[in-house]
Amino acid sequence: MEKSLVIYNTLTRLKEKFEPINSPNVGMYVCGPTVYGDAHVGHARSAINFDLLYRYLVHLGYKVRYIRNITDVGHLENDADEGEDKIGKKARVEQLEPMEIAQYFTNRYHSNMDQLNVKRPSIEPHASGHIPEQLEMIQTLIENGFAYESNGSVYFDVEAYNAKYNYGKLSGRKLEDLMANTRELDGQSEKRNPFDFALWKKASPYHIMQWNSAYSKGFPGWHLECSVMSTKYLGEKFDIHGGGLDLMFPHHECEIAQSVGTHGHESVKYWMHNNLITINGQKMGKSLGNFITLDELFSGSHALLEKAYNPRVVRFFILQAHYRNPLDFSNESLIAAEKALARISEAMEQLKKMNPSATTTALNVDDFVNNCYAALNDDLNTPILLSYVFETVKSINIAATGKEGISQTDIQKLSQFIDMLLNEILGIEMEQISESSGEVFNQVVDLLLNLRIDAKKNKDFATADRIRVELSNMGFTIKDTKDGFEWKRN
């Protein structure tokens, strides 16, 4: 913990020392889901990576206020689509209130996140609950000369903004390039420039979700809620804003413009973006139809999946890659992660029942601990962190064979640290050993396996194998050891 946390700031494209604006308080805002469909593996990656950051900041002793929003305002599916929005469309098709749709998918999102052991944020604000605040910001932007009303809608004037500030600094875009490359879409005639974006959109009669305003009955633009809710709960300046790489442009770029246009200065000190996920090497996209929902992943029901994957395996798998690199989902790599995780579990059990030796020769516990912190401090380098964990796993296994030793003190130190690391920081809840099943139950299994030992002594291998085969068919794993046996339920 001597070394301090360094994080990569998208804004500067550099790794920067993390220094909170008002230490020990940290304000952190992460873009949450639009609740009109089930959460998929992409949502999982973003949520898990920022959950890791949140947990680690708390572990380091910071007081973190963590905001993750719910987008439940029916934004338009695209600019060309005049009347329909995602939530409203679903509501119409299924004959439900839009808010029923939003609540339904919010509930499902929460349950998936719980399965992945993602902690709930400190505040989870809803866009629909902050319409007045959004209208206030629109008014300020108009007054400041960065927004204009047109036919009941209000647009952000990118050109006016860019004359004074720098539009495109986050994503590295230049306004001239945008001018040269903007496509002509329908329904944009209200805008002064095609790259202007909506702050308020006049609703068509079909549009179910709409609110009254001075401009029209309508709904807010989809970038606005994050600017409004982040500053409302974290202040005009806060530490971290996170989200998926795909949100960098235009969403986060527009957020910067809105905040600067409103307050005259930037709000966010560190912008962090997690990279995206591919499925069997291919982009995961709605149009490609290859996105896998978390329910499908956990139940194995998607056609691309060979089996069900436990949420903790999924979490571990995601943490095996660095968050700023793309990550490919495939059966082969998920199965590899499943086995790797089991290896850690086994070693932890070995460690806890190991006979201590007088001195520790198998490894250096302090080095291990320091290495782990160094990896986390280096922009949350979990792959490196896990490589240290696996080296330690090997050392534990060697010590378990008796070739090397670990002292009582170090056994305790090591197992406490790894428990803390896995449960508290990485959020991978380790499997509990079969204790939970009940005394009598355990005694019965032990009895069967003792009978098997007797059979083996009598060279009655048919009986011995039968006990092992039938128990394993029932979901037990049986291992023979020098002095008896070990078992666990899968």
Next chain:
RNA sequence: GGUCGGUUGGCCGAGUGGUUAGGUACCAGUCUGCAAAACUGUGUACAGCGGUUCGAAUCCGCUACCGACCUCCA
């Protein structure tokens, strides 16, 4: 087309100007009645071509391929 990023061993995935990443798979060995687990050993990995350097997979250039964003998406 514009902007940006990537190409590492069967697969996943780190990293670095000179030292074994790690996981998983495969093969062989130890152990075992047989398995499983564990341990040990083996793999001529850094897209191609040039350049800089005592030395490059790591820096530079070119080529090829892939991807992201530019349109809703984590």
